[in-house]
Amino acid sequence: MGRKIQAVKGTRDLLPPETAVWVAVERTARETFGAYGYSEIRTPILEDTELFVRSVGESTDIVGKEMYTFADRKGRSLTLRPESTASVARAFVQHGLHRAPLPLKVFYIGPHFRYERPQKGRYRQFFQIGAELLGDAGPQSDGELLLMLVRFLSVLGFEGLVVRLNTVGDEESREAYRKGLLEYLEPHREALSPDSRRRLETNPLRILDSKDPADHRVLEGAPQLSEFLSAESAAHFEAVCTMLDRHGVAYTVEPRLVRGLDYYTRTVFEIISEGLGAQDAIVGGGRYDGLIEELGGQALPGIGFAIGEDRLIEVLPEKFRSEAMMSSAVAVAAVPPVSAAEAVAVAEELRSENLPALAELADRSVRSALKRADRAGVQWMVLIGEQEQSTGMVTVRDLEQGTQETISRGDLANYLRRSR
Ligand code: AMP
Numbered sequence: 001m002g003r004k005i006q007a008v009k010g011t012r013d014l015l016p017p018e019t020a021v022w023v024a025v026e027r028t029a030r031e032t033f034g035a036y037g038y039s040e041i042r043t044p045i046l047e048d049t050e051l052f053v054r055s056v057g058e059s060t061d062i063v064g065k066e067m068y069t070f071a072d073r074k075g076r077s078l079t080l081r082p083e084s085t086a087s088v089a090r091a092f093v094q095h096g097l098h099r100a101p102l103p104l105k106v107f108y109i110g111p112h113f114r115y116e117r118p119q120k121g122r123y124r125q126f127f128q129i130g131a132e133l134l135g136d137a138g139p140q141s142d143g144e145l146l147l148m149l150v151r152f153l154s155v156l157g158f159e160g161l162v163v164r165l166n167t168v169g170d171e172e173s174r175e176a177y178r179k180g181l182l183e184y185l186e187p188h189r190e191a192l193s194p195d196s197r198r199r200l201e202t203n204p205l206r207i208l209d210s211k212d213p214a215d216h217r218v219l220e221g222a223p224q225l226s227e228f229l230s231a232e233s234a235a236h237f238e239a240v241c242t243m244l245d246r247h248g249v250a251y252t253v254e255p256r257l258v259r260g261l262d263y264y265t266r267t268v269f270e271i272i273s274e275g276l277g278a279q280d281a282i283v284g285g286g287r288y289d290g291l292i293e294e295l296g297g298q299a300l301p302g303i304g305f306a307i308g309e310d311r312l313i314e315v316l317p318e319k320f321r322s323e324a325m326m327s328s329a330v331a332v333a334a335v336p337p338v339s340a341a342e343a344v345a346v347a348e349e350l351r352s353e354n355l356p357a358l359a360e361l362a363d364r365s366v367r368s369a370l371k372r373a374d375r376a377g378v379q380w381m382v383l384i385g386e387q388e389q390s391t392g393m394v395t396v397r398d399l400e401q402g403t404q405e406t407i408s409r410g411d412l413a414n415y416l417r418r419s420r
Contacts, residue, residue, distance in 0.1 A: 010116070010124025017325050021313055022127075024324035025156065026109050029129050032152040033107045036144065038131055041106040043087040045113075049077040055086040055291055057262025059202035066114040068124075080113035085263070085288065085304055086295075088132045093297035102135030102300075109309070121279035121311050129312075132304035137289060139236050142267045142303055143243030149283065149305055150249050153271075157317030163244070163251040165269045167237040168205070168258055169229045171290060174265070177228040178204055188218045208256045224255045233266055240267055263288040267303065275315040282315070283307045330416060331378040333360035333369035335385040340364075342384050346394065346409065353413035357382075374399060380416060 007013055014022060030040070049069050056063050068080040081087055088106060091097070097104050109129045116122055131148065133141050146163060153161055168174055181204050189197060193212040200207070207215060208222075229237075244251050251269075259268045268286035276282070285305025293299045330350060334343040340363050347359035358378065360369045366383065373381050383395040394412055397404040398419075407415050 008124070010118040012123060012125070021316065021321050021324045022309070024320070025309065025313060025316070026129070028155055029107065029109065029152060032155055033131055033148060036105065036148045038105040038107045038148075041088060041091065041108050042110070043081075043084065043091050043108065045081055045111065046078050047081055047087055047090070049079040051086050051090055051295070052079055052082060054294060055089065055261075055263050056083065057203070059199075060206075060260050060262060062114065062261070066116055068113045068115055082112055082114045083261075083306060084108050084110075084112065084128065084130055085132060085291070085302075085306070088304070089134070089288070089291045089295050089297070089302065092134055092292060093295050098135065098298045098300055103141060104134045105131070106134075107131040119279065121276050121308075121314060123310060127309035128306040129309050130304060130306035132302060134292065134302040135300050137301040139239035139243065142236075142240045142287065143247075145285075145303055145305065146240075146244060146249060146269065147247055149271075149285075149307075152307075156312075157320045159317075161250070161271050161273065163249060163269050163271055164254045164257055165241070165244075165251045165267070166225075166254050166257040167229065167233060167266050168225060168264055168268055168286075169233040170265055173225070173228050173230045173233050174205070177223070177225045180223045180228060181205070181207075184222050185218065191218050203260075203262075205258045206260055208258050209260060219256070225258075226255060236266055259284060259286055263291040263294070265289040269305070273311070273315045276311055279311065281308065282311045326377060329378060329420070330355060330380045330382065331358040331360065331369070331373040331376070332382040332384070333366065333373075334363070335366050335383055336363055338384050338386055338389050342389060346382060346384060346412070349409075350413055350416070355413055355416060370399070380419070382412065 052067060053063055058064070062082050067082055069077060072078050088108070092104065107130060110127065111125050112128050113125055115124060118124060131145065133145055150163070169177065182200065185192070185200060185204065185207065189200065191214060193210065193214050196207045196210055196212065196215050208219065257268055257270065259270070264286040266287040266289065270281050271283040272280040273282050274280065283305055287301065287303040289301040291302060332343045332347045334340050340361055344359045344361070347357040350357040358376065370381060379398065379400055381397045381399055383397065385395065388394050388406065392409050393406050394409050395404055395406045396415065
């Protein structure tokens, strides 16, 4: 016997019936984003490594230690995408989409890869549902994108989620702040955690993200980014907040929220969920006004978010989950000696009438067919016995009520539609 092969560490098989939940979440995303004029984009899972190095940034954890990078057979360095904003921006530049009516609004759903230590809520292959708006710099774009995100979460049934919001300013404000922060932190170097000491050299803003208590003590007296904001960046942020107020979106301003990636400018945000433990972020996003130009395109702005679908589903409200897992409401079984092929034929008639139906495929006793139907959450059991078969009738049993009726086979679809 051969050795059993396991799924690769940090990857998972998504199995039925759980996959029904994933499908329902993705359908809801497509519908909600569609209502805001977003269309689906599908970019390759493999990209030139350079794309992420240049956009996400060399000093980030993602590029520094988490990418699945390998040489292909011709020695080209390829990377399994760790995120999709860079890919969307690349596609925008490659296809000259600045010539399309702007802003371009797209969403994506798919697997992403990061070589992280697997734990609850953290996988090496994980799914993101994301949206990007390219080619508009106004605060209404930030505001509407956030409204769309919040609407999606509320359609799924989430309550009490709060958007954590901040601005990291434009490039000049950020650069001025970086200098100010460094000046403040240098004399405290020894009191910082080893990670943060390293970040002093590479990416000092990331120190604000630290969860280490030693770093928190040092940061208490640190200057805040808001003191370094240009008037324009401050006005932009103000306008985004006003819009969220107007629509009753729950948010808090988090002066220390910077987000790790190099390409962020101005508005940044995240949503965390308490039900998740250490890996509590379910959404991250922000503006990236320099990214398209950085990738060789026009100087055009953009903003987007990525939802971690694995984590979202982990804390999904029960009502949405159970409705998504409801299986076919109707099952059809033949009563021996009538052949199971008869059950398939009746089920086919129902499907032609747009009614989903499960057919009992094996010649089994009614008792075992009923047991299976019950376990599958079926409400209506259609039975075809010898008597029914010879008279063109079927018996419909309501498994919830325990009642049954014999009706003409030709009326079955209408009968079920009426009874639903
Ligand atoms: P990020 O681009 O890192 O902000 O990621 C956006 C979202 O993707 C996060 O808020 C998480 O919900 C999710 N995510 C990121 N990395 C992982 C991972 N390794 N496993 C599961 N979900 C992840």
